[in-house]
Amino acid sequence: MKLRNIRNGTLQDQRLRSEDVIQRANLDEVEMQYMYSDSAGHHFMDTKSYEQISLSDEVLGELVGYLVPESVIKVEFYGTEPVGIELPQTVDLAVTDTAPAIKGATASAQLKPATLETGLVVQVPPFINVGDRVRVNTETASTRTGRRDEGQGQGAG
Amino acid sequence: MSSIQATRLKKGNLIVLDGDLYRILDLQHVTPGNLRGFVA
Numbered sequence: 001m002k003l004r005n006i007r008n009g010t011l012q013d014q015r016l017r018s019e020d021v022i023q024r025a026n027l028d029e030v031e032m033q034y035m036y037s038d039s040a041g042h043h044f045m046d047t048k049s050y051e052q053i054s055l056s057d058e059v060l061g062e063l064v065g066y067l068v069p070e071s072v073i074k075v076e077f078y079g080t081e082p083v084g085i086e087l088p089q090t091v092d093l094a095v096t097d098t099a100p101a102i103k104g105a106t107a108s109a110q111l112k113p114a115t116l117e118t119g120l121v122v123q124v125p126p127f128i129n130v131g132d133r134v135r136v137n138t139e140t141a142s143t144r145t146g147r148r149d150e151g152q153g154q155g156a157g
Numbered sequence: 158m159s160s161i162q163a164t165r166l167k168k169g170n171l172i173v174l175d176g177d178l179y180r181i182l183d184l185q186h187v188t189p190g191n192l193r194g195f196v197a
Contacts, residue, residue, distance in 0.1 A: 001166070001181055001182075001183060001184030001185070001196060001197060002181070002182040002183040002184070003172075003174070003179040003180065003181060003182065004179060004180050004182055005177055005178070005179055006171070006177075006178040006179065006180055007177065007178060011182075012179070014174070015195055015196070015197045016163040016195060016196040016197075017163065017193065017194075017195055017196075018162075018163060018164050018186070018188075018193065018194040018195055018196060019162070019163070020162070020163040020196075021160045021161070021162055021163070022160065022161055022162075022163055022166060022172050022173075022174075023159075023160055023161075023172060023173040023174075024159050024160070024161045024170060024171065024172055024173070025171040025172060025173050025178055026159060027171060076171075078171070078178060083171065083178060083180075084171070084180065
């Protein structure tokens with residue numbers, strides 16, 4: 001299995017026997033609001049105590065692309081150390097750059113890349129324009145939500 | 158601290174190995190017909 005060291009971000013491959021017993025880390029989840037990012041890290045504020053913490057790129061990894069300022073997410077703590085975040089299933093993000101929509105494009109499932117407000121690049125259906133908001137699945141980085149949400153215009157993707 | 162069998166680990170779990178914290182990015186439980194099973 002592939003493992004990532006939470007503290008220094010290094011990757012490691014490990015093989016275990018089926019009968020091995022592994023220690024699971026017990027985590028506490030705290031609701032926090034994402035504020036901003038700078039060179040020191042990504043800053044979050046506890047919604048109850050207003051205490052502020054910062055998380056490094058190593059801890060967040062690719063999840064940085066789903067963070068919108070003021071969004072409330074869950075931060076996982078191992079003891080007093082923040083080790084990760086839990087995102088909602090989907091996040092709505094605005095498209096900041098994509099190729100223009102093609103008139104008379106076929107209804108087939110052709111996708112084009114789109115850059116979102118957080119810098120994340122996802123594949124979107126051809127009718128999506130700059131300024132549109134798309135609902136992105138935070139686990140798969142796709143705009144397919146699996147069901148036709150009201151007003152999302154995502155069903156045809 | 159809770160213990161868990163290796164076969165019951167899941168992607169996204171946080172585990173402790175040698176005192177260090179690791180997040181599982183990918184894992185597969187392999188059970189070859191002629192060998193002992195393992196988690197790779």
